[in-house]
Amino acid sequence: MDIMTAQFKRHAETERQPIQFSVDGVATSALEGDTVLTAILNHGKKLRNLEFSGEPRAGFCLMGACQDCWVWLVDGQRIRACTTFVSEEMKVITGTPEGPWQNQQ
Numbered sequence: 273m274d275i276m277t278a279q280f281k282r283h284a285e286t287e288r289q290p291i292q293f294s295v296d297g298v299a300t301s302a303l304e305g306d307t308v309l310t311a312i313l314n315h316g317k318k319l320r321n322l323e324f325s326g327e328p329r330a331g332f333c334l335m336g337a338c339q340d341c342w343v344w345l346v347d348g349q350r351i352r353a354c355t356t357f358v359s360e361e362m363k364v365i366t367g368t369p370e371g372p373w374q375n376q377q
C-alpha cells in the first residue's frame with residue numbers, strides 16, 4: 273500500500289512498538305495500540321467495499337456506533353475495525369466471507 277494515498281497520516285506516538293499483520297493476505301504493519309481501522313487507513317484510502325454496491329468504505333463514526341467498518345478474521349470472526357486493536361500476526365479479511373447465509377433470500 274502506498275503511504276501517499278493513505279487516508280490517515282500519523283503525526284504523534286510514532287515510537288510505539290511495531291506490529292506485523294496482514295490484510296487480505298498482504299503483509300503490512302501497524303503500531304501497538306492502533307485499531308484495525310487506523311492500521312489499515314494508515315496505508316490506504318479504504319477499509320473495505322460495501323457488500324451491496326461495492327463502493328469503497330473507510331468507516332464513518334470511528335467509535336463503534338455506525339456498523340460501517342465490519343471486517344473479518346480468518347477464523348470467521350466478524351469485528352468492528354474501529355473498536356478492535358490490531359495484534360501481532362492478525363489476519364484480516366475485508367471482503368464478506370463465503371457462507372450459506374449468502375444464498376438465503
Ligand code: FES
Nearest residue numbers: 331334338339354
Ligand atoms: S466506523 Fe462506525 S462502527 Fe466502526
